[in-house]
Amino acid sequence: MKMNRRQFFKVCSAGLGGSSIALMGFSPNAALAEVRTFKLARATETRNICPYCSVSCGVLIYSTGDKSKNTPGKIIHIEGDPDNPVNRGTLCPKGAGLRDMVQSANRLKWPEVREPGSAEWKKISWQEAFDRIAKHMKADRDANFVAQNKDGVTVNRWTSTAFLASSAAPNEAGYLTVKTIRALGMTSIDTQARI
Amino acid sequence: MIIPALSFFDDTMPSQLFTPPSSTADVPTIRLPDPERIFLDRAERFDALAKDHSLGEWLAFMGRLSRAQHQALQEMTDAELPDAESLERARIHRMPPLSTASFPRPSTWRDALGRIIELVNDDAPEGLRETLSTLMVTSSEGLEKLADQLLSGEPDKNDLPRLPLIAAALQVLFTRLAVQLDATRLPPMEARSICPVCGNLPVASIIRADGPVENLRYAHCTLCNTEWNAPRATCLLCGDDEKLALHEIDGDDGIARAESCESCNSYLKIIYQGKNAHVDPVADDLASIALDMLVDEAGFERAGPNLLLIGAGGE
Numbered sequence: 394m395k396m397n398r399r400q401f402f403k404v405c406s407a408g409l410g411g412s413s414i415a416l417m418g419f420s421p422n423a424a425l426a427e428v429r430t431f432k433l434a435r436a437t438e439t440r441n442i443c444p445y446c447s448v449s450c451g452v453l454i455y456s457t458g459d460k461s462k463n464t465p466g467k468i469i470h471i472e473g474d475p476d477n478p479v480n481r482g483t484l485c486p487k488g489a490g491l492r493d494m495v496q497s498a499n500r501l502k503w504p505e506v507r508e509p510g511s512a513e514w515k516k517i518s519w520q521e522a523f524d525r526i527a528k529h530m531k532a533d534r535d536a537n538f539v540a541q542n543k544d545g546v547t548v549n550r551w552t553s554t555a556f557l558a559s560s561a562a563p564n565e566a567g568y569l570t571v572k573t574i575r576a577l578g579m580t581s582i583d584t585q586a587r588i
Numbered sequence: 589m590i591i592p593a594l595s596f597f598d599d600t601m602p603s604q605l606f607t608p609p610s611s612t613a614d615v616p617t618i619r620l621p622d623p624e625r626i627f628l629d630r631a632e633r634f635d636a637l638a639k640d641h642s643l644g645e646w647l648a649f650m651g652r653l654s655r656a657q658h659q660a661l662q663e664m665t666d667a668e669l670p671d672a673e674s675l676e677r678a679r680i681h682r683m684p685p686l687s688t689a690s691f692p693r694p695s696t697w698r699d700a701l702g703r704i705i706e707l708v709n710d711d712a713p714e715g716l717r718e719t720l721s722t723l724m725v726t727s728s729e730g731l732e733k734l735a736d737q738l739l740s741g742e743p744d745k746n747d748l749p750r751l752p753l754i755a756a757a758l759q760v761l762f763t764r765l766a767v768q769l770d771a772t773r774l775p776p777m778e779a780r781s782i783c784p785v786c787g788n789l790p791v792a793s794i795i796r797a798d799g800p801v802e803n804l805r806y807a808h809c810t811l812c813n814t815e816w817n818a819p820r821a822t823c824l825l826c827g828d829d830e831k832l833a834l835h836e837i838d839g840d841d842g843i844a845r846a847e848s849c850e851s852c853n854s855y856l857k858i859i860y861q862g863k864n865a866h867v868d869p870v871a872d873d874l875a876s877i878a879l880d881m882l883v884d885e886a887g888f889e890r891a892g893p894n895l896l897l898i899g900a901g902g903e
Contacts, residue, residue, distance in 0.1 A: 396899065403889065409881075432838045433836070434839075440829070
């Protein structure tokens with residue numbers, strides 16, 4: 394009787410007894426007993442880009458947890474991605490410590506503010522943070538916006554506030570950052586990727 | 589349900605820290621087998637794996653079989669390759685030049701089979717002696733038919749005990765053929781599941797720690813021992829990179845893991861050379877068949893055969 398290709402590749406506990414192992418004269422019984430005491434551990438391997446600098450090294454992130462079963466995911470390991478032509482699997486000391494950054498107890502997870510004269514950092518909501526930033530920006534822009542230079546040429550610039558953009562931004566976010574910031578007239582713009 | 593963490597990770601700093609990246613040009617896309625070492629290294633790995641293993645006697649015999657393959661390979665003369673024009677045509681059309689489906693197989697593999705049988709006969713278990721003596725007197729036509737059926741992936745169940753030996757001899761021939769090729773003139777295959785030399789499926793993939801760039805993945809041909817680069821965290825069979833998972837036996841040494849894909853419902857093992865410099869895709873695949881059994885129970889189908897183990901799929 395012919396095997397089909399699926400049977401040909403398959404290795405299962407029900408098949409071992411009739412396999413070439415047994416038919417060549419070796420007993421699979423100990424292996425079959427042993428496998429019943431084993432259980433599977435599961436992880437996923439995910440590609441990503443290191444958020445620290447403009448080199449943008451590729452990383453492979455290993456995590457446990459199964460999204461479909463509501464088990465909370467946990468990152469267990471991060472290493473350089475050997476397939477990435479930028480870093481070919483290598484990482485700098487900051488990149489090599491990425492997992493500790495992700496899981497750091499000191500990691501900032503919400504906006505905080507230290508009021509003038511206060512020594513305390515206070516947790517605020519994202520909405521409060523956006524409002525405060527917008528108010529500060531508007532006040533400073535209204536006070537310092539230069540519509541025309543001393544020769545009367547229209548320049549529309551705002552030189553008293555600078556913007557530091559994220560290094561973990563893709564091209565699209567970079568485009569939007571420049572469009573938004575330049576529209577306000579801000580001249581000083583830089584990115585954490587350069588640091 | 590609490591899913592245990594993989595034991596593999598000790599979370600010390602990666603060993604490749606501060607190694608300057610090599611240029612892409614230095615990275616071999618295809619690694620042809622080393623005829624002096626391939627079967628010898630495999631035999632030594634089988635010997636090591638056989639110790640304290642629940643299938644130790646079988647693995648030890650596979651080690652002797654690999655040593656016999658080494659001997660047969662050393663004695664085998666170079667086979668005639670297709671002419672330069674055919675090789676170039678295969679390259680241009682991205683077809684494996686020595687596809688087992690179309691390349692006329694040289695008869696020297698039958699000499700290799702005879703030599704292998706002679707070498708393993710003395711140490712073979714009682715149950716195998718009869719199979720070996722039957723093979724010795726099987727006609728050339730009979731052997732070619734067995735080889736054709738094996739390579740088509742649809743052999744007859746009655747031939748089961750004979751097939752790993754037929755496979756062993758064919759591995760010797762196709763390894764001999766593969767090493768005669770120029771790796772830089774082989775076709776870049778679009779499908780990552782097909783050997784660029786003989787067109788067969790991979791037995792497993794291996795994360796290599798001994799190349800110019802560490803930890804690249806290579807798929808290892810089940811027949812000719814050629815290895816070809818394949819991106820990590822990507823299904824070898826269907827190319828999906830979103831529904832993959834790695835499975836290993838909880839608490840083991842982490843050398844063998846199964847990469848499963850929910851898109852095509854397949855799995856194939858990955859062998860990690862970084863965990864042990866002496867690993868061999870064929871030997872470590874056989875030593876980890878407990879992992880196959882568990883991943884099979886989880887509902888995934890194996891994507892490529894190990895030709896030294898036939899008929900473990902049940903009814």
